[in-house]
Amino acid sequence: MALRLRPLLWLLVLLLVACTPALSSSPTPIRTASPVPAASVYPLTLTDDAGRAVSLEADPQRIVSLAPSNTEIVCALGACDRLVGVTDFDDYPPQVSDVPEVVIAAQVDLEKVVAADPQLILAAGNELTPTAVVTQLANLGYPVLVLYPQSLDELYADIELIGRAIDAFTEAVDTVASMRTRAQAVADAVASAERPRTFYEVGVFQGTIYTAGADSFLASLISVAGGDPITGDPRSTAIQLEDLVASDPQLILLGDAVYDPSITPEVVAARVGWEGMTAVSSGRIVVILDDPVITRPGPRIIDGLEALARAIHPERFS
Numbered sequence: 365m366a367l368r369l370r371p372l373l374w375l376l377v378l379l380l381v382a383c384t385p386a387l388s389s390s391p392t393p394i395r396t397a398s399p400v401p402a403a404s405v406y407p408l409t410l411t412d413d414a415g416r417a418v419s420l421e422a423d424p425q426r427i428v429s430l431a432p433s434n435t436e437i438v439c440a441l442g443a444c445d446r447l448v449g450v451t452d453f454d455d456y457p458p459q460v461s462d463v464p465e466v467v468i469a470a471q472v473d474l475e476k477v478v479a480a481d482p483q484l485i486l487a488a489g490n491e492l493t494p495t496a497v498v499t500q501l502a503n504l505g506y507p508v509l510v511l512y513p514q515s516l517d518e519l520y521a522d523i524e525l526i527g528r529a530i531d532a533f534t535e536a537v538d539t540v541a542s543m544r545t546r547a548q549a550v551a552d553a554v555a556s557a558e559r560p561r562t563f564y565e566v567g568v569f570q571g572t573i574y575t576a577g578a579d580s581f582l583a584s585l586i587s588v589a590g591g592d593p594i595t596g597d598p599r600s601t602a603i604q605l606e607d608l609v610a611s612d613p614q615l616i617l618l619g620d621a622v623y624d625p626s627i628t629p630e631v632v633a634a635r636v637g638w639e640g641m642t643a644v645s646s647g648r649i650v651v652i653l654d655d656p657v658i659t660r661p662g663p664r665i666i667d668g669l670e671a672l673a674r675a676i677h678p679e680r681f682s
Contacts, residue, residue: 484506594613
């Protein structure tokens, strides 16, 4: 079932952000490991998720974010007023709606980025920000941090990495500590529960079914929430219907329903070939209205984790 165009473009981006692992040809992510004082000292060199060394001459006051998750991290660290460029899909916090858009329909507008005169650019990994664009911006002399977390622990590290970059490390540590506490509460609540085979529908487009990719952030999040994730292809995140049927999900979560109201549990149950799944016969098909925070690896991901856990184990959160 086709999704509406604009949500589709970004849904595919978010799908890749949340669902695919890093490309195997990419360098193994290596982050700065040495202890860093609460106040950043410039010039400062950091290592991003692509294994690139990025140098900052001074505390950046003009920041361009090329992904909504990066935008949310910057704002959570109290630096929202430093943003001079965001994407056309940024919708949180509300004040970012006044920031000029430099990414439109998932395409980076280089001229607009240059016009923003950034002192730091926060890009997304796994070709969400194309490597060619990252290289081009770096060759122009801009410091570009590529961020691509694949688990909560890697997200925590990325938040602290940005904290170091923008001299907000204390805020980053506090943010991560709060996230860890809430995540642990979820893990504790579901620790002794059965782990249902869980299929998260990211989208169905032109007959292809998309879900969490193998070893992806979304799959990791489902595991923490107490489910046994059914995953698709590591790169495309697609899963064949016959493979989905063979996996026999006990629970189907409809993340795409928030973007397309025509996707309902009743419609999904009536799909040809789906009738044999345990989730369908038992009626365990759930609309996930929190998909925007579940698929966006920023500070609000804990809201998404809690929503997932409530959907998978409602009896533990009543």
